[in-house]
Amino acid sequence: MMTDADFWPNGARLAVSFSLMFEAGGQPLSGAEGIIPEPIAPGTIDLPTNAYFAYGYYEGIPRLLDLFDKYRVKMSSFMVGQAVDANPDIAREIVRRGHEAAAHGRVWANSYQLSREEEKRFIADSVESIARATGQTAIGWNAYWMRSSVHILETLQELGFLYQIDEPSRDEPFITRLNSRDFVTVPYTFHMNDIVAFPEAGWNAAAYEQALRDEFDQLYDEGSVRRRMMVISLHDRVSGHPARVRSLERFLSYVTGKPDVWFARKDDIARYVLERRNTTPVLERGSPYGSGLAGPC
Template identity: 55%
Template structure:
């Protein structure tokens, strides 16, 4: 059946299906980008709006990114401990090499380490061989710092290339998040085998919220509560997932953590929501292929969407 445009839903009886573990009505997943040191030494965006002159390192702007590692990560980890939430942290390889102790602490506190490329660069323009080496480099950095091998991937600015999913699967990844097309995870056949997409949500990303003129932390609080309530309601008859996307340098400020604390306190009152890491959501989807949503797309160069290369 086609439950939504372009989606093939294999569920035989959607009303009888257990959409999530223990009959949960909604899955909620939190992610935090760990990017401090992965940005270019000059030209990265940030709160200092006057551009630095060509040829000079942007020392002030770079200190804004460093704040994420020094202050933001510890504050967010403490917040998640308070609410007993395990999240996924997508880590840039160069950020991990610069702050291996921070990466190790994230994993030691029970969170997933996902890969986020070697540094900020347009991965989609790399050749297949260069992209494979690029991804392997980020994996190596995470393994050396944390002792874990990532199974999930996030591209720079959510832009995979036409070969990315095939390269990821060849390197043992189980899922990626660089797709904005759904409010639930889904499966595709990549290299002939199931590969999971755990879609991202830009409109709930802190960059889109905190950095938008006229949009206050209080607005963000209401937006997240409304999103939760709507998806929870829909979750009575279909599989739904809510994604909360954070950056350590943005959401890790004291006032914003205070807002997030209020939000999580309200959302955690619903006992039948499954708060999960993205690898757990991907694994659940892969373990239940008969009731998962499958997406069959033309090759990426034709469809213009993430998928197989040919």
């Protein structure tokens, strides 16, 4: 059994971790998912949708960075390599303000249909783009819509990654034993993803804020007896709009008034649980997710 001190640093009872997806500039010129319901002819450059993405680097990311600074929150930014190449100053500013630069692929597209070597190159390219712009080597991975190939853990381990987030089965991190070494999953939550839960057409500020508070309150209560983590996923072109930032600010004002909350980058979460392997669920490679566990429940 874990003691309170084992859950998170300094006796915190809940880790709250923000992800910021830096995808603006990495999307295809035609066929990217935007906000205009009318389809465009295949192969035609979609001017308004590309402008919608551009909002992410012109307005969204700067506004969100200012919000995080105001509340002293550090987060992990999953960056598409092509987006970083197009806007290296934005990537550098994210890192300069103390946030993590993590990898999100060469372009905003899936990789699960690639061969293992092609997928490995697809991931490595984004790492190289991030390193060129920021000097930081990415050790965290997020795939397009969470879908990587079945070889992904071995590939990430070979590339020097420490963790991935493409797994929604838990409200706490866990370890996979792989090639006699440990690899961390810092799980994802679809329902706290701004694109999935509250798209532009269905935006309801009051419902969004209530969902954030309810998620926090439930996990905060559970955090008195077990390790709990709240994950909130934001996109540069979605949550960076003024109304959404105001909703996030009201949520941050609420949770920063609570004691014993750790606002954590995901690389820090991964390192913390690796240092406390005896208090972390461990999954042997080859077992299905959610079963075959060795270690504490």
